[in-house]
Amino acid sequence: MAAETPCSVLYNDIRSFGGLKHLEIARMLINGNSYLGSTLLEKCSSNRSYLTRYIVHRKPDQCAPAIYSDFTVTTLHLSAAICSKLGGGESAYRAIAEHYRGPAANEMMSALASYKLDSRLYANALNRIDNFDGNAVREKSTLYLMLFVATGALADPIQGVATVERFCDSKTGGHFGTTETTVGRGFTGSLEQPRTVAPNLGLLRTHADNCVDMQIHPLTRDPRGTVIGSLPKTSPSITDVGADASREHLRIWLEGGRWYAQGLGSTNGTVLESGAGDGDIVIEPPRDQREPGKIYPPVEIENSDRLHLGLYTTFLVIVD
Numbered sequence: 560m561a562a563e564t565p566c567s568v569l570y571n572d573i574r575s576f577g578g579l580k581h582l583e584i585a586r587m588l589i590n591g592n593s594y595l596g597s598t599l600l601e602k603c604s605s606n607r608s609y610l611t612r613y614i615v616h617r618k619p620d621q622c623a624p625a626i627y628s629d630f631t632v633t634t635l636h637l638s639a640a641i642c643s644k645l646g647g648g649e650s651a652y653r654a655i656a657e658h659y660r661g662p663a664a665n666e667m668m669s670a671l672a673s674y675k676l677d678s679r680l681y682a683n684a685l686n687r688i689d690n691f692d693g694n695a696v697r698e699k700s701t702l703y704l705m706l707f708v709a710t711g712a713l714a715d716p717i718q719g720v721a722t723v724e725r726f727c728d729s730k731t732g733g734h735f736g737t738t739e740t741t742v743g744r745g746f747t748g749s750l751e752q753p754r755t756v757a758p759n760l761g762l763l764r765t766h767a768d769n770c771v772d773m774q775i776h777p778l779t780r781d782p783r784g785t786v787i788g789s790l791p792k793t794s795p796s797i798t799d800v801g802a803d804a805s806r807e808h809l810r811i812w813l814e815g816g817r818w819y820a821q822g823l824g825s826t827n828g829t830v831l832e833s834g835a836g837d838g839d840i841v842i843e844p845p846r847d848q849r850e851p852g853k854i855y856p857p858v859e860i861e862n863s864d865r866l867h868l869g870l871y872t873t874f875l876v877i878v879d
Contacts, residue, residue, distance in 0.1 A: 562670065562673040563666070563669075563670050564616055564617060564618050564619065564674070565619065565667060565674070565676070565711045566614075566617045566618075566622065566712060567615050567616045567617075568666050568667050568670045568711055569584075569667075569708060569711025570584055570614075570711075571615070572663050573637065573641070576663065577637070577641035577644055577645075578641070578644035578645075579637075579640060579641070579644070581610055581611070581614075581615055582607075582610060583640075584637070585603055585610060586600060587628075587633050587640070588628065588630075588633050588637075588708070589614075589627060589628070590626060590628040593626070595623075595625060595626050596627075599613075599614065618714075619714035622713050622714045622715070624713055624718070630705060630708055630709040630712070630722045631705065631725060631726040631729075633708070634701060634704055634708050635701065637704065637708060638652075638655065638700065638704055641655060641704075649696060652696050652697045652700045653700070655700040656699050656700035656703055659700070659706075659707050660685060660688075660689075660699075660703050664682075664685055664703070667707055667710060668681050668682060671710070671714075674714070676714065676715070677716050678716070679798040680716040680717065680720060680789075680790060680798045681716045681720075683789035683790055683798055683800065683804075684716070684719070684789075684790060685703070687789065687790070688706070688723070690802070691727070701726075702723055702726070705722060705723050705726060706719050706720070707719075709722040709723070717792065721792070724790075758862065758878050759777075759778070759813075759878065760778050760811075760818050760860070760862065760876055760878065761775040761776055761777045761778055761876075762776040762778065762797065762866070762874040762876060762877070763776070763874065763875045763877050764799050764872070764874055764875075765865070765874070765875050771875065772799070774799070776797045778811050778813070778818065779795045780813050781795070782813075783812070784810050784811055784812025784813075785797060785810070785812070786807050786810050786823070787800065787808050787810070787811070787868065787874075788800065788806050788807040788808040788809070788823070788825075789802075789804045789805065789806055789808070790806040790807075791806065791807050792806075792807070800871075801870070801871025801872040802871055803827045803870055803871050804827070804869055804872050805823070805824075805826050805827070807825075808822070808823060808825040808829065808868050808869075809822055809823060809825070809829050809842070809866070809868060810823055811860065817859055818859065818860050818861065819857035819859055819860065820842055820857065820858050821842065821843075821855070821856070821857040821858070822842050822855055823843075824843075825845075825846070825869070826845065826846050826869075827845050827846075827868070827870065828841070828843050828844045828846070828848070828869065829841075829842040829866060829867065829869075830842060830867045831860060831864055831865070831866055832864065832865040832866075833864055834862065834864045834865065834876070835861075835863070840858055841855075842855065842858045842866075843855045845869075861876065862876055863876065864876040
């Protein structure tokens with residue numbers, strides 16, 4: 560049996576959990592005022608197999624963003640409809656929040672991973688919503704559902720995250736940013752740069768108990784470099800980070816045969832722990848410790864160094 564697509568996870572989950580039929584969901588999501596959207600809805604209404612094959616089970620490379628209405632609006636309609644099916648009131652919104660933060664989110668991330676899409680980006684967005692400024696259950700239930708709907712319909716976690724960010728900025732007044740943590744390792748250290756030639760490198764995530772992940776994240780040789788963060792909007796990127804890493808926390812690139820790292824204005828800063836025993840080098844201090852107007856230059860990195868992004872993310876630099 561073929562793996563579920565992000566789109567089929569979306570439709571099947573809202574049908575089973577929210578009690579809405581596939582055609583009802585399609586009518587809410589697809590823009591019936593556009594020629595393409597109205598044509599699709601007409602075909603779906605008269606031919607249920609068309610609805611199943613070409614809408615519900617669309618594969619990621621078949622998704623057409625132009626057919627959809629604004630997800631920040633349609634999610635509100637879906638939320639109200641699901642809430643009504645669940646009996647209404649605060650308990651219904653709490654059930655929505657728990658479902659789209661828990662089992663539904665896991666199903667979506669599994670579908671993303673099966674199509675080699677960035678499921679970690681989705682997980683990082685969930686963590687941001689957990690720490691969202693708005694405390695009301697209704698607000699968070701809307702954000703969890705919006706991330707699920709936009710990501711599933713478009714089969715694109717980047718666009719799903721962008722939809723939630725846009726909604727937070729324009730509608731809720733909340734801040735979809737990085738939670739500040741206490742000062743990390745060695746932020747009073749030197750800014751001097753070691754000058755040794757670096758080979759091709761990769762990053763290996765390590766943890767406080769000295770355990771390491773098995774996956775090596777290669778660093779690209781492309782001049783644009785690799786961006787590390789929880790919600791990066793560029794590619795290539797690494798999203799295997801902890802909860803206090805910023806959207807775009809650190810950039811690493813190869814220049815003149817040497818590897819460099821530079822902070823991207825993160826909330827909680829970055830420190831390089833020298834693998835050669837030369838101490839700690841501040842790549843970028845936490846935001847509340849930075850000198851106004853000061854530019855923190857790139858720092859060269861090499862094999863066996865460790866990069867500490869905030870408190871909860873450490874990478875070992877290794878030869879790839």
